[in-house]
Amino acid sequence: MTPPMTKRRIEPLIWLTFSGGGVMAAVFMTPLAFLFALAFPLGWITPPDYDHLHAVVSHPLTLLVLFGMIVPILVHCAHRFRYTLYDGLQVKHKVAIAALCYGGAAAGAFAALDVLGSLL
C-alpha cells in the first residue's frame, strides 16, 4: 500500500525544515544561548543596557529573523525527538508521539508569534 499523497507531500517539507532548524540551532542558538543563558546571568560579560537591547529586539528585522530561526528549530526538535522515541527508545505509540511532538512545535510557534508580536 502506498502512503497517502498528503503524507508524501508533507514528509520532504518536514525533513527540509528539520535540516534548516539544525543549521539555525548550531549557528544562531549557540552564541545566543552562551550570551543570554550563561555569560550575562553569571556576570562573565556585562549585560547590555536595557534601552539598547529593547531597541535591538523590537526592531522588525530582528523579530523577523528570530521568528524565522525559532520555527525551524522547533520543527527540528519535534522531528528529532519523534524519531528518538520511535527508534531510540522503542516507543510504539506513533500517532500520539507525532501529535505530541508536532503539536508542541506548533504551540511553541504560536507562543513565539505572541511574544515577538508583543515587542512590536
Add this chain to the structure above:
Amino acid sequence: MTPTTTRTDELLYRRPISTWWWTRKLTYFVFVMRELSSIFIAWLVAYLLMFLSAVGRGDEAYQDFFDWAASPALVVLNVVAFCFLVLHTVTWFSLTPQAMALRVRGRPVPGVLVIGAQYAGLAVVSAFIYWLVTG
C-alpha cells in the same frame, strides 16, 4: 534517524530490541545523546522566548529575569542544555559533508573544508550577535 515506515514495513516481523540497546556501546550512547539534544534545544528556545517576554515587560522585568537566570537550579539546567547544544553543533557540522556532497567545478569539496567553513560561519555570526547585543 530513518524515514517513516510504510504499511508494508509494519507487517514484517521484527526482532525485538531492548529499550536500553544504546547503553551497550559508547558510540550508541553518543548517538542517543545527540538525538536527545533536541529536548534541551527546545528548552533554550523556550528560555529565549521567556527572556524576550521579560524585555517586553520593561527594565525591572529584564533585571529580574537575569536574577532568576543566575539561580543555582537554572544555571545547572542551562549549563547542561548548553553542553547538549554544543554536542548538536559539533555533530551537525561533522555530518554535513556526508549529507551534502558539494562539488565546485565538477570536483568534490573535501569534507574538512565544508566543516571548516561552518565553524567560520559560526564565528562570524557569533561576532555579529555579540556586536549587535552589546552595542
